Amino acid sequence: MDSEDRMEMTQLEFGRCRSWPHSQDYCITCGLCSSACPVSGVDGFDPRKMIRMISFGLDDDLVVSRWPWICTMCGKCEHVCPMEIHIADAVRNVRSLRPRADVPGVLHKGLEAALDTGNNLRLPREDFIFILEDVAEELAEEEGYGDFKVPIDKKGARLLTTIHNKLVNTHTDDLKHWWKIFHAAQEDWTVASENWEGTSWGYFTGDNEAMKVMAGRIIEQMERLEIDTLLWPE
Amino acid sequence: MTVFDLLIDYIQSGRIHLDKFRFTQPTAYHDPCNYGRKAQMRFGHGFFEEPRWILSQCMKDWRELHPTRMDQVCCGGGGGTLTTGYNDERIFYGRKKMDQIKGTGARMLVVPCHSCHGQLNNIKEHYDMDALQVKYLWELVADCLVL
Numbered sequence: 173m174d175s176e177d178r179m180e181m182t183q184l185e186f187g188r189c190r191s192w193p194h195s196q197d198y199c200i201t202c203g204l205c206s207s208a209c210p211v212s213g214v215d216g217f218d219p220r221k222m223i224r225m226i227s228f229g230l231d232d233d234l235v236v237s238r239w240p241w242i243c244t245m246c247g248k249c250e251h252v253c254p255m256e257i258h259i260a261d262a263v264r265n266v267r268s269l270r271p272r273a274d275v276p277g278v279l280h281k282g283l284e285a286a287l288d289t290g291n292n293l294r295l296p297r298e299d300f301i302f303i304l305e306d307v308a309e310e311l312a313e314e315e316g317y318g319d320f321k322v323p324i325d326k327k328g329a330r331l332l333t334t335i336h337n338k339l340v341n342t343h344t345d346d347l348k349h350w351w352k353i354f355h356a357a358q359e360d361w362t363v364a365s366e367n368w369e370g371t372s373w374g375y376f377t378g379d380n381e382a383m384k385v386m387a388g389r390i391i392e393q394m395e396r397l398e399i400d401t402l403l404w405p406e
Numbered sequence: 407m408t409v410f411d412l413l414i415d416y417i418q419s420g421r422i423h424l425d426k427f428r429f430t431q432p433t434a435y436h437d438p439c440n441y442g443r444k445a446q447m448r449f450g451h452g453f454f455e456e457p458r459w460i461l462s463q464c465m466k467d468w469r470e471l472h473p474t475r476m477d478q479v480c481c482g483g484g485g486g487t488l489t490t491g492y493n494d495e496r497i498f499y500g501r502k503k504m505d506q507i508k509g510t511g512a513r514m515l516v517v518p519c520h521s522c523h524g525q526l527n528n529i530k531e532h533y534d535m536d537a538l539q540v541k542y543l544w545e546l547v548a549d550c551l552v553l
Binding site for chain 1: 407409412413416421422439443444447476477478479480482483484485486487489490491492495496498499501502503520524542544545547548551553
């Protein structure tokens with residue numbers, strides 16, 4: 173081959189995606205992923221295109237697009253992929269490259285609130301306790317739950333449970349389901365008055381450091397209250 | 407521990423007792439992606455049998471969606487899509503799940519996931535399924551408690 177006909181090798185550098193460990197370069201473009209995806213076609217998205225763009229280093233176009241955010245990372249594409257490409261993780265990695273101020277909707281705002289205050293709502297400790305005790309009083313009016321009390325910060329309890337923020341916001345009645353079960357089982361349980369947040373939106377925004385912080389705080393509550401068992405329904 | 411392990415422990419050890427005859431309407435179960443397929447792919451165990459066993463302690467009869475387990479269809483509410491603001495896309499995403507539910511004739515759908523619960527309750531009116539009751543698995547257990 174004449175030296176002038178040689179391929180320009182720099183075209184194959186593929187930028188920052190080169191080192192991603194999702195096997196994206198093994199894609200055989202069969203399209204099974206796109207056929208399996210419930211949201212293929214929306215806004216021109218499909219998982220095969222996305223994987224090929226990552227493989228070719230066209231990640232800048234992906235980072236600014238809606239595609240990684242309309243995908244739910246459900247993993248159906250990955251389940252049918254004959255090359256075992258980690259498509260859902262690749263999507264999450266693309267999400268992580270979006271400047272935090274440009275993360276859509278309230279996802280990063282909620283996460284910032286959680287990192288600042290311990291929960292997505294910036295709900296102060298006294299308001300949280302007020303809501304729990306208010307709902308507990310309601311439950312105590314139901315037949316069979318007359319002596320129900322919500323044990324907050326109970327040291328040495330057997331079980332610590334986290335709380336999804338919507339249960340102390342718009343869906344307080346849904347607190348009662350687990351409480352009824354604990355009551356019937358005579359469980360020795362508690363909830364922490366701080367860092368009780370069960371959601372971890374770093375999972376959605378691709379922010380591993382934030383996930384570590386949120387998980388670490390739950391462990392801190394277990395240590396503070398000397399509890400061995402965690403129920404994390406979120 | 408997971409919600410499933412704790413509920414199974416309570417039921418098997420006799421710490422709680424459940425009445426199997428309170429709910430008789432046609433009911434189906436939905437596998438959340440993270441408890442099912444993704445748990446299987448990432449951690450080597452998908453929680454498929456556990457919720458079904460719990461459901462069977464609460465009701466004599468319930469129905470499977472099709473396809474299910476590893477092949478189930480996402481409801482469209484995962485990955486934070488309830489909070490991104492891309493609502494038209496999210497509602498459209500749920501059409502296959504709603505077709506599945508319609509196909510079983512279910513009037514109650516049991517889910518063990520906050521995101522699935524929020525999504526299905528949110529989109530049902532867009533698919534003429536306002537009457538569909540979406541229930542947390544632990545809500546069903548609480549409703550079946552014999553005190």
